Amino acid sequence: MIDRLRKFVPVLDWGRTYDGAAFSNDLVAAVIVTIMLIPQSLAYALLAGLPPEAGIYASIVPIILYAIFGTSRALAVGPVAVVSLLTASAVGQVAEQGTAGYVVAALTLALLSGGFLLTLGILRLGFLANFLSHPVIAGFITASGILIACSQLKHVLGVDAGGHTLPEMLGSLAAHLGETNPITLAIGTAAIAFLFWARKGLKPSLRNMGLGPKVSDLITKAGPIAAVVATTLVAWYFSLNERGLSIVGEVPQSLPPLTMPGLEPDLIAALAVPAVLISIIGFVESVSVAQTFAAKKRQRIDPDQELIGLGAANIGAAFTGGYPVTGGFSRSVVNFDAGAETPAAGAYTAVGLAIAAVALTPLIYFLPKATLAATIIVAVLSLVDLSILKKTWNYSKSDFSAVAATILLTLLLGVEIGVATGVAISVLMHLYKTSRPHVAEIGLVPGTQHFRNINRYKVETDPSVLMLRVDESLYFANARFLENLILVRVTEGCGIRNVVLMFSAVNAVDYSALESLEALNDRLRDMGVGFHLSEVKGPVMDRLKTAHLLQHLNGRVFLSQYAAWTALADRPSEPHEPVMADEMC
Amino acid sequence: MIDRLRKFVPVLDWGRTYDGAAFSNDLVAAVIVTIMLIPQSLAYALLAGLPPEAGIYASIVPIILYAIFGTSRALAVGPVAVVSLLTASAVGQVAEQGTAGYVVAALTLALLSGGFLLTLGILRLGFLANFLSHPVIAGFITASGILIACSQLKHVLGVDAGGHTLPEMLGSLAAHLGETNPITLAIGTAAIAFLFWARKGLKPSLRNMGLGPKVSDLITKAGPIAAVVATTLVAWYFSLNERGLSIVGEVPQSLPPLTMPGLEPDLIAALAVPAVLISIIGFVESVSVAQTFAAKKRQRIDPDQELIGLGAANIGAAFTGGYPVTGGFSRSVVNFDAGAETPAAGAYTAVGLAIAAVALTPLIYFLPKATLAATIIVAVLSLVDLSILKKTWNYSKSDFSAVAATILLTLLLGVEIGVATGVAISVLMHLYKTSRPHVAEIGLVPGTQHFRNINRYKVETDPSVLMLRVDESLYFANARFLENLILVRVTEGCGIRNVVLMFSAVNAVDYSALESLEALNDRLRDMGVGFHLSEVKGPVMDRLKTAHLLQHLNGRVFLSQYAAWTALADRPSEPHEPVMADEMC
Incomplete structure (x- = not known):
């Protein structure tokens, strides 16, 4: 009985052997991760079309629930780029950005996604994620990176553009190019340039200055924090918001609120298919990340239990002002590098973010949206990897056709059609090949x-x-x-x-x-x-x-x-x- | 060049060696088949909800086109039971039975189906039919047999019932049971009883009387003709149509007319999916039949060329007052047993049917619809074979689940959902099994x-x-x-x-x-x-x-x-x- 319970609630397992050394390691990791996560969470909320605090809220309760039910010791759960893009695309079809209906629809999407993941986990259907082949995932992530970067250009230019596909976005940007705000553009491009330099040039310089590899790495990762602080101070000192710079503005000083997702049948029907897609893509991304870290520490991941952990996290997000979450690569890297030993590190991060939500939100009043957009652009462009096209072309034309179709259709027709077509092509190609065997x-x-x-x-x-x-x-x-x-x-x-x-x-x-x-x-x-x-x-x-x-x-x-x-x-x-x-x- | 042409137009191949012996064999076979086909064609038109002459027309030009483009030497193309049922189901959704729109929609369905088959054939995509697994086909044919038999009960009872699924049909029959016409019921049940006896009891009796096996067989197969002649005479002599018996009535005395399928985008959109389904099911049935006969004579069937032959036949049906056709088992058996040697036998049959359409239609004025329904019921009940459930249960539970789902869903939700679910289950089961290999x-x-x-x-x-x-x-x-x-x-x-x-x-x-x-x-x-x-x-x-x-x-x-x-x-x-x-x- 206890053993069975332990299987479904892994915290009962690792919790027993938790000691002082693990506690101090986890605590140090949590402080570092908290600082890193604040700009990331704000930025992804912006990407999802939600108010900035939604990104913070989506990082608090979900982290704690995942720490209780998940099996990975390094995975950090919260808003991630691709899922935020999918959220914007799905919710944008049922409500207008900036309305209360939009926020409620995002909660509903999180609830549906959580319910779906939980159901799959209880039915032990984790193997379904295997139908997303590696090339389709690689193609999808690459295309999503391009789409996300383009979607943020409007914030860098300071114009009011839209669109969910590449032609729509570029068309809309071109139409509004004349309205570019020079101050916003200056802040945005400066932030992008600084962040690229922080990625490529800063670390070698720090090493040359005699700093250790781990410290250099953490300082490098703090680049977004520096950009946020510097541009916020500039915006505040020169009152740039009065000259057309979009800033984050007032953010409620509050713990995550108790929220109620919309449960109207129409809304649920409209969001059901996107919720399934978000769940599967989020799950695949999360499991890939978790397995990468588990392999490094020779630990095991149970995909079916991961479904339950992620399901609980999303349901938590739905009732505490968040939106769909999953295990993210960049936040998990920070967690792992900072020395997190157990999921408890996640829980301490949650406490840190809760304190930030209550105490620090007035400080980001003057944070330029262009800075957040810059952090997103720099982060997602590292996801773009077109070499998969060449690799699959050399190895197998049918894998190539799946990845090419996924990239093209994701860019031209949107994320949902792109990934669905990729999966369909993979399955049909497999069936075709096995139907005329050697x-x-x-x-x-x-x-x-x-x-x-x-x-x-x-x-x-x-x-x-x-x-x-x-x-x-x-x-x-x-x-x-x-x-x-x-x-x-x-x-x-x-x-x-x-x-x-x-x-x-x-x-x-x-x-x-x-x-x-x-x-x-x-x-x-x-x-x-x-x-x-x-x-x-x-x-x-x-x-x-x-x-x-x-x-x-x-x-x-x-x-x-x-x-x-x-x-x-x-x-x-x-x-x-x-x-x-x-x-x- | 000539060789290539010969590949696409097989008549150029066998036509070169056609001689007097083959001609006389083919001619004898054609006379026999013509007589057999008349009641069958009328009955299937009734099943499809079309005027009786549509069944005759659908057997003339399509046979000739198949003789030119098809590869099977024994296959007889024309209306068949399952395709007629699918036609009724598809066309019933866009037009009311008995209206001009219904007839035009049936032509459109034949055109779409022909175009689809032809396209598949030119693209050499005949392998697609392999995705219908044997159990799914067996389950579908069995369920269709039950549905078809039930759909004809209204003609035997002489009531005006409807429905496309088993519950709908039985409910509608139950509601109209009180309106049963006793004379219709008497004719219908007598015809059913006679036809069953002709199938089971007549052949042994004839053999006992010293007749050869082949002759006994042909006489037995003429059972429907005898039923048609006898009940028509009774209906005419007693003027039973004045006492509520439904008769075929006036049928135009004409060669197949030149007709134009409807080409409205709405109509095409509504019929596209059913057309694909009809094409694939018709093709699978036809190829199975053709391969059975080819094996007996050590000939070869080219499935891709069969697609072209059937495509041409359906397009021909669309422009000459017919409806979707395919190679049928029962009509091919007759053709084969009667000694047909080449596809020319089919062409002579077409001439015979054309003569019948011009000269004999007044004779069937008094033919009771109950008799036609009886021939359908007796014919399709021989298709019902629930033993596939037991066989697959013993061999493989996943095959069993595919066949059980196909039968149940076909009966309860209709033919299209039934067969689509069967295919989906087969494919998913296969993928599931290969996803966790031994x-x-x-x-x-x-x-x-x-x-x-x-x-x-x-x-x-x-x-x-x-x-x-x-x-x-x-x-x-x-x-x-x-x-x-x-x-x-x-x-x-x-x-x-x-x-x-x-x-x-x-x-x-x-x-x-x-x-x-x-x-x-x-x-x-x-x-x-x-x-x-x-x-x-x-x-x-x-x-x-x-x-x-x-x-x-x-x-x-x-x-x-x-x-x-x-x-x-x-x-x-x-x-x-x-x-x-x-x-x-």
Whole structure:
């Protein structure tokens, strides 16, 4: 009972061995992470089209719930770039930005997403995330990075542009280019330039100054904080908000409020599909990050339990003024590098952010939105990696077509269509390939008991024995294809008296394929040709034994291909009317 | 050039060798088939909700076009039961039965279906039909048979009922039961009883009377004709139409008219999905029938060319007053049994039906609709075969779930949802199974060079060499699963110094799986464990050579598992820090 509970509430497990050393490590990590997360949370709220405090709120209760139910010890849960973009796209379709309805719809989206993740987790359906292939994920992240960066250009220019696809965004930006505010542009470009330099140039300089690698790294990561502080001071000192600079303005000084997501059936219906998409993409991103860190510390991640942890976090976000969250790479890196040992570090971060929400919000009144946009742009451009196109092109055209379609359609038609098409193409390509499997005619590699393709190796063969290795599981999509292929080979070959199908690569035989094998058996019997199987695997044999095929098999099942060769080669089989086969020649 | 033309127009091929003997055989077959087809064509038009002559028209031009473009020498193309039901269901959603719009919509459906088939054929996409698994087809045909029989009960009762699903039909019949016309019921039940007897009892009696099997068979098949003639005479003699019996009534005496399908965008949009469904189901039925007969005569069917033949036939139907057609089993059986040798028999049948359409239609004025309904009911009940449920239950629960869902949903929610769900379940089940593949730890079968599962066979092993046979192609859906599984096995095993993955069952490695293998290679190197592959197939090896994995492989690629065993077993590999692996124990 306790063990079972511990499985579903991992905190009961690691909590027992929590000691002073772990506590102090976690606390130090939490202080660092809190400082880093403040600008990031504000920026992602801006990206999602929500008031800045929503980003802070979405980082408090979700972190605590994930610390209780999640399995990763390094994962930091909260708003992330891609999910914020998806939120803006989904909520923008049901409400106007800046309205109360928009905020409520974001809560509903978090609730639906949390409910979906929790359901998948309880049903142990985490494997579904595997249907997002690596190239599709890579393509999607790259395209999203481009979209996100473009969506933030309006804040850097200080204009009021919109759009959810690349052509829409660029068109809207071009239309409003004349309204560019020079002060906003100056602040924004300065921030971008500084942040790029902090990423590329600062760290080597610090190392040259004799600082250790870890400290240099943390200072480098504090770049956004420096940009926020500096531009806020400039904006305040020169009252730049009176000259057209958009600033964050008043943010309520409050702990996360208790909020109620909208539950109208229309709203739920409109947000259901985006919620499923956000859940799956968020889950895939989160699990990838968690597994990366778990591998470094030789810990294990349980994907199904991760679903429960993320589900709880999102439901928490829905009731405390947040919006959809997931485990993010950049915040987890900070957490890990700062030395976090247990999920408790996350909980302390939550306390830190809560203090910030109550005490520090007046300080960000003059924070320019252009600075936040700059931090987003610099962060997401590191996600853009078009090399996946080249890599997949070299390796496999079908993987390439999936990634290319995902990138193009995400940019041109939006994130939802892009990723859905990518998944559909991956699945269809896989089905297509398995529907016309490779079938090799094989012979004995001389001096061994090993059989290989006669077209690739110098092998021994016997014209009276046709030995075929079917390189695919037999199932409905290829059953008829194989039946035809084998019949054609047999009718074209001269003097074939036995056919041996080597089943070493046949991992399953479904009912359609069973019927095809039975039909094949009957036809070969009519033609006076023996029909044998070899190297049938245990699970396949178990299944075939429940059917009639083996009883009526016009031949034998051999343990190995070599046993079949020894029994059949160089000796004619019993002459059951071999006339037909001869006539064909 | 000529050869290429011959490929697309098979008549140019068989037409060259056409002689007098084939002509007389074909002519005899055509006369018999014409007589058989008249009641069948009228009945299926009734089932499709169309005027009776549409069934005749749909059997004339389509037969000729198929004879020119199709590859089967025995297939008879025309209206069939399942496609007629699908037509009624699709067209019923856009127009009212009995209106001109209904007839035009049926023409449009035939045009769309023909265009779709033709496109698939030109693009050589015939393999798509393979995604309808045998169990799904069997379930769909069975459920359709039940639905069709129920849909005809209203004609036997003489009431005005409706509905497209089983509950709707039964509910509507129950509501109208009080209006039953006793004369219609008497004619209908008498016809059903006679036709059942003709199927089961007549043939043995004829054989007992000393008639040959072929003649007995043909006389038995003429049962519907006898029923049609007898009930028509009774209806005419007693003027039963004045007492509430529904009769066919006036049918225009005409050759197939030139008709124009409706081309309104709304109509096309509404009928596009049903047209795709009708095309695929019709194609699958037709190819199955054609292959059955081709096998008997050792001829070959080209599925892609069949698509072109059926596409042309449907387009022909659209412009000559017909509705969607395909190759039917019952009409092809008649054709085959009557001795048809070439597709020319079909053309002569078309001439026969054209004569019937011009000359014989006045004779069927008094033909009771109840008789036509009876011929349909008796014909389709032979399609109902629930044994597929038991067979798939015994063999494979996932096949069973696909067939059960197809039957239930077809009956309860209609043919389109039923078959779509069946296909979706088949595909998802397949993906699910391949996403968690069977991985066997293997050892050497003593005295051989053959390796089998250590849990099933008594085999030799070496604790320092973990040999795993992965029973599935590696692709995105199982890449991460395998990566985890192998790492867990390695970290749990004691003193493992080498891992050999036997790739005999790995038929493909996509880009996601390649990345997983690279990650696995890196992790095993970090742990000081060698990583080897064996029995990599030619096509997989070709692909892997384009990537970096093989250059960086922390081990070797062996031709056979036995070669790997000889090289690695009983000898420790180079001790690249084997500390980690030991610590885990």
